[in-house]
Amino acid sequence: GDSVTQMEGPVTLSEEAFLTINCTYTATGYPSLFWYVQYPGEGLQLLLKATKADDKGSNKGFEATYRKETTSFHLEKGSVQVSDSAVYFCALSEGGGSSNTGKLIFGQGTTLQVKP
């Protein structure tokens, strides 16, 4: 079945450092890919998404490119802030195109800690 694998955390960075959180996936169809962020005690917020190969999703300085050839969707940010400290989830939508089931399959989450 479809699956998502993220790099294990926690990732600890100093403020203004460059961030990369790796995400790879396996899927039988053509899924859409998502990054969600979860702050302590809260639900998930959509950070960015990409619906087809070579699409780049971006939001709040974060970006990720849908790489079909490497089945990856790595999250990057050029300069992190303390306020970016949270748990980040990579996810894919099961199925693709007309086969989309609407279900999201999540990676295990990566905790980011940014220190001043």
Add this chain to the structure above:
Amino acid sequence: GAVVSQHPSWVICKSGTSVKIECRSLDFQATTMFWYRQFPKQSLMLMATSNEGSKATYEQGVEKDKFLINHASLTLSTLTVTSAHPEDSSFYICSASPVTNYGYTFGSGTRLTVV
């Protein structure tokens, strides 16, 4: 747009009682909503797909008699944890999307503690 409201945000109940959690789409209609469960420091596990006007579809291993789902309208789905036990304590989150591939909006979650 695409706001999902979940209520309550936290609840404490005694073993053996039932708890109802509501998930509402505030500014769109959702024929399908999803219920997830999250254990501490772990990822989200899909429990079931809530279908408006029909029975929910449960994932393998999820007890449908314990986790009752009702989706009576296009804007409301409820999850009832029946005869709750301490092992049911968890963070429950719902999600919905106005259209496929839009990007699912999640509720703020419900922290259930069974004592």
